[in-house]
Amino acid sequence: MKEILTRINGIFIHKNFVENxxxxPKLKTLLSGKRKAGILSEVIFWNQVRAKSFYRIDFDRQRIIGxxxxxxxxxxxxxxxEIDDWSHDFKKDDDEVRQKYLESLGLRIFRITDFDVKNNLGVVMKSLEDFIVxxxxC
Incomplete structure (x- = not known):
């Protein structure tokens, strides 16, 4: 039986830890620059989920995977x-390759737009709830 992580709206959410x-490590130097850049939509979203404030779920910001x-x-x-801004309109092929790679590792991807984070945050958080459920x- 899978271990329970939390409950959302009375529904048990099971852990799905993907190992290895x-x-x-060459990307590590880019991390601090990305964090210091303070992309507004990322900061807004981070403020909603940091310190386990979203159903006691622990989120990492700017994580290297592959x-x-x-x-x-x-x-x-x-x-x-992933929070997509307008520049992703020109990177659809790259985003598709990236998504297929991440999915091949057993990961699931929840995509939201920069616009929605800035203008429809309640809808974004409800969509994330629904996606997780x-x-x-179970």
Whole structure:
């Protein structure tokens, strides 16, 4: 039986820890710059989920997985959260390759837009709840 991580709206959420994720140490130097850049939508989202404030779930910000730096990662769920800004309109092929790679590792990806984080945060958080319940609930 899978271990329970938390409950969302009365539904048990089971852990889905993905082990032995690849890590490229050469990307570590980019992390502090990305964090210091303080991309507004990432800061807004981070303020909603930091310190286990979202259903006691622990989120990591700017996590290296393979040759990529993902915006947010939930270790105990194997869940990547990506915030896409307008520049992703020009990177659809790259995003598709990245997503297929992450999924091949057994990870699930929840994508949201920069616009929605800034303008529809309540909807974003409800969509994240629904995504977690649908993918990890029992």
């Amino acid at each position: 994720l690849p890590y490229n 040759n990529y730096i993902v915006d947010f990662y939930v270790k105990k769920l194997g869940l990547v959260i 649908e993918n990890y609930g």
